[in-house]
Amino acid sequence: MRMAGKLRIELGQARALCCAPLLAIALTGFACDHAKDSAPNQTSQTPAHTVNADSPPLNLPPDNGPPPKFDGDRAMQYVKDMVKFGPRPLGSANHKKVEDYILSRLKGDDVENDIFTADTPVGKFPVHNIIAKFPGNKDGIIVVASHYDTNYPLRNTSYVGANDGGSSSALLLELANQLRGKTRDGYSVWLVWDDAEEAMKPDGSAGQPFEMDFLQDSLYGITHLAEKWQADGTVKKVKAFLLADMIGDSDLNIDRDTNSTPWLEDVVYEAATRLGYQSHFFSRTLGMEDDHLPFMKRGVPSADLIDFDYGYNNVFWHTPQDTVDKLSAKSLEITGTVILETIRILDNMPQLPPK
Numbered sequence: 050m051r052m053a054g055k056l057r058i059e060l061g062q063a064r065a066l067c068c069a070p071l072l073a074i075a076l077t078g079f080a081c082d083h084a085k086d087s088a089p090n091q092t093s094q095t096p097a098h099t100v101n102a103d104s105p106p107l108n109l110p111p112d113n114g115p116p117p118k119f120d121g122d123r124a125m126q127y128v129k130d131m132v133k134f135g136p137r138p139l140g141s142a143n144h145k146k147v148e149d150y151i152l153s154r155l156k157g158d159d160v161e162n163d164i165f166t167a168d169t170p171v172g173k174f175p176v177h178n179i180i181a182k183f184p185g186n187k188d189g190i191i192v193v194a195s196h197y198d199t200n201y202p203l204r205n206t207s208y209v210g211a212n213d214g215g216s217s218s219a220l221l222l223e224l225a226n227q228l229r230g231k232t233r234d235g236y237s238v239w240l241v242w243d244d245a246e247e248a249m250k251p252d253g254s255a256g257q258p259f260e261m262d263f264l265q266d267s268l269y270g271i272t273h274l275a276e277k278w279q280a281d282g283t284v285k286k287v288k289a290f291l292l293a294d295m296i297g298d299s300d301l302n303i304d305r306d307t308n309s310t311p312w313l314e315d316v317v318y319e320a321a322t323r324l325g326y327q328s329h330f331f332s333r334t335l336g337m338e339d340d341h342l343p344f345m346k347r348g349v350p351s352a353d354l355i356d357f358d359y360g361y362n363n364v365f366w367h368t369p370q371d372t373v374d375k376l377s378a379k380s381l382e383i384t385g386t387v388i389l390e391t392i393r394i395l396d397n398m399p400q401l402p403p404k
């Protein structure tokens with residue numbers, strides 16, 4: 050994923066102010082300046098984490114019942130297991146090992162394999178989306194997605210993507226543990242480990258010029274799945290699409306995304322608040338280009354849960370320094386429980402707003 054090119058450049062400029070006492074004002078101004086569709090008050094000092102003023106009031110269910118369970122230590126072990134295979138770009142032997150690893154953890158579950166060949170700027174590659182389906186007694190599906198590939202090794206041959214792809218893929222494996230073995234009292238939940246999210250050509254993140262339009266050279270797997278589910282009618286049944294990406298950073302600060310559905314982001318924030326984790330959410334607002342876009346385009350309410358600030362000035366992103374020592378089990382637990390609580394709130398809302 051990436052931010053829109055213009056946003057990324059200006060984030061760099063905003064970060065240049067980080068050592069000045071104006072940091073908070075600079076970041077708030079940055080957030081407002083680039084959230085024109087959803088935050089028209091560009092000079093507002095309102096913190097970015099507050100409920101979106103343009104959203105209709107949400108009919109939220111009462112906050113009762115025990116908090117969801119999520120084993121952060123077990124999820125961290127899954128990250129370590131996947132990273133041990135090494136870089137996992139499309140078409141590599143390591144990629145196949147990670148596919149097999151994910152499938153081995155889903156034995157006995159209802160799994161759909163969506164396999165196709167992607168025609169990319171650097172050749173044709175096999176792509177493998179893995180979908181695990183956990184049934185509910187309510188009509189409709191909530192999708193939780195994460196990509197598991199690392200980018201094509203034109204940039205960094207030792208890049209293992211512990212946070213970028215590893216953390217969220219591990220999180221989904223632990224979600225599967227929590228969902229397995231019972232019919233949910235709510236919507237069906239489908240977990241999607243999507244493939245080929247990363248651009249195959251350098252996208253400028255390592256200092257190279259933009260050689261390709263990112264959206265034409267990335268998101269191959271999720272785009273294929275969205276097209277397939279549109280053709281067979283599944284898209285109409287998807288009530289919400291929750292994306293997790295780069296959520297393992299031990300300094301967890303999940304951004305509010307202006308390319309996500311405002312009311313669904315508000316539900317995520319409500320879930321975080323109910324669990325006492327709101328300080329990790331939405332202190333900054335960015336516009337992300339990520340795996341949620343093909344579903345947004347098809348009218349599915351979507352939310353990208355992403356912490357795009359990975360190390361000071363994003364120094365670990367897409368570098369060999371994206372390793373497990375930068376992550377924490379607590380961050381995985383925070384994101385995992387907030388996703389489960391978000392699903393529980395959606396299950397119990399009398400009516401979900403349209404996109």
Ligand SMILES: [Zn+2]
Nearest residue numbers: 050213247367
């Ligand atoms: Zn990436």
